[in-house]
Amino acid sequence: xxxxxxxxxxxxxxxxxxxxxxxxxxxxxxxxxxxxxxxxxxxxxxxxxxxxxxxxxxxxxxxxxxxxxxxxxxxxxxxxxxxxxxxxxxxxxxxxxxxxxxxxxxxxxxxxxxxxxxxxxxxxxxxxxxxxxxxxxxxxxxxxxxxxxxxxxxxxxxxxxxxxxxxxxxxxxxxxxxxxxxxxxxxxxxxxxxxxxxxxxxxxxxxxxxxxxxxxxxxxxxxxxxxxxxxxxxxxxxxxxxxxxxxxxxxxxxxxxxxxxxxxxxxxxxxxxxxxxxxxxxxxxxxxxxxxxxxxxxxxxxxxxxxxxxxxxxxxxxxxxxxxxxxxxxxxxxxxxxxxxxxxxxxxxxxxxxxxxxxxxxxxxxx
Ligand code: HEM
Numbered sequence: 001x002x003x004x005x006x007x008x009x010x011x012x013x014x015x016x017x018x019x020x021x022x023x024x025x026x027x028x029x030x031x032x033x034x035x036x037x038x039x040x041x042x043x044x045x046x047x048x049x050x051x052x053x054x055x056x057x058x059x060x061x062x063x064x065x066x067x068x069x070x071x072x073x074x075x076x077x078x079x080x081x082x083x084x085x086x087x088x089x090x091x092x093x094x095x096x097x098x099x100x101x102x103x104x105x106x107x108x109x110x111x112x113x114x115x116x117x118x119x120x121x122x123x124x125x126x127x128x129x130x131x132x133x134x135x136x137x138x139x140x141x142x143x144x145x146x147x148x149x150x151x152x153x154x155x156x157x158x159x160x161x162x163x164x165x166x167x168x169x170x171x172x173x174x175x176x177x178x179x180x181x182x183x184x185x186x187x188x189x190x191x192x193x194x195x196x197x198x199x200x201x202x203x204x205x206x207x208x209x210x211x212x213x214x215x216x217x218x219x220x221x222x223x224x225x226x227x228x229x230x231x232x233x234x235x236x237x238x239x240x241x242x243x244x245x246x247x248x249x250x251x252x253x254x255x256x257x258x259x260x261x262x263x264x265x266x267x268x269x270x271x272x273x274x275x276x277x278x279x280x281x282x283x284x285x286x287x288x289x290x291x292x293x294x295x296x297x298x299x300x301x302x303x304x305x306x307x308x309x310x311x312x313x314x315x316x317x318x319x320x321x322x323x324x325x326x327x328x329x330x331x332x333x334x335x336x337x338x339x340x341x342x343x344x345x346x347x348x349x350x351x352x353x354x355x356x357x358x359x360x361x362x363x364x365x366x367x
């Protein structure tokens with residue numbers, strides 16, 4: 001069973017890590033106004049996550065007292081680490097005068113701007129803390145979130161959660177998985193080292209403790225599955241600018257052929273529609289801009305009308321929240337995909353760098 005390291009000198013695990021098969025994502029509201037309570041929680045979470053990622057419990061399952069309550073809830077006892085990573089993020093309110101931490105704010109931290117096509121629900125948005133638990137076994141990921149949420153009681157309360165059941169982004173060296181629209185997702189994801197340095201890790205004039213961190217943007221994007229399934233595949237291809245089976249750009253070639261956004265067909269129109277998803281999002285058409293996508297498919301079962309309630313738990317990492325906004329401002333106003341999706345939840349979190357051995361996450365925030 002794969003095991004990832006919690007402690008390190010660079011970024012937290014679960015960002016560059018090749019996406020595992022499952023994800024449980026949860027956000028929290030901090031209910032205390034004391035920075036010291038937040039500090040204690042982050043220190044305790046760090047110690048616990050380090051144990052969980054090794055496939056261990058976070059305390060006794062059966063306390064050796066007859067009337068004792070378990071510290072660890074036990075459902076991952078016989079399961080291996082399963083590649084578990086738990087990535088911790090800090091929301092915008094953490095860096096305000098409320099906690100006396102305004103002077104330590106990451107340089108570019110702020111709420112995301114309202115963007116075209118936003119259909120946000122308050123109960124699916126925001127949060128002061130985020131946990132992204134990914135593993136190749138869903139029970140391992142769920143156990144981690146459950147026990148960390150339990151540990152937070154009294155300091156932070158659960159806010160919203162999404163359970164991702166299949167990765168919908170490829171990392172380097174992985175075969176490209178498919179999203180719930182049936183298309184390969186992650187073909188042209190950010191995968192190369194120089195791009196991580198340029199677009200993902202924070203290297204700016206902000207506080208020292210933030211260097212090597214990154215900004216996590218999360219969007220719960222609902223798909224209108226029945227409408228999509230009633231659409232001709234030829235039109236679905238036009239929406240993405242790629243073909244369904246191979247994932248090749250409509251300008252020709254195979255999955256990894258670079259799209260030619262200028263190529264025209266016999267009728268004189270672009271082979272890849274200028275309002276297709278890839279034409280609008282491609283770095284060639286956005287001044288070279290790239291983001292790291294690390295998304296998962298999700299389902300909440302059926303909605304009140306008996307329709308499939310499912311979509312994409314979109315998670316991106318970038319060293320400036322404006323990178324996401326630039327792309328989504330374009331997609332939200334022109335993307336052909338908008339007919340079939342709604343952004344219903346949103347959050348932004350600063351993800352501090354990894355804790356060094358013997359230390360805890362975001363320690364420098366309290367120094
Ligand atoms: C590419 C699906 C939302 C940014 C793609 C591709 C698919 C896809 C199938 C082509 C394969 C690939 O290169 O990965 C979806 C679906 C979405 C969604 C189903 C919503 C439900 C978003 C959002 C953003 C985004 C919200 C950013 C704001 C990108 C980028 C590319 C891409 C940057 C690469 C384009 C290129 O360089 O060719 N997406 N996407 N996507 N998507 Fe999305």
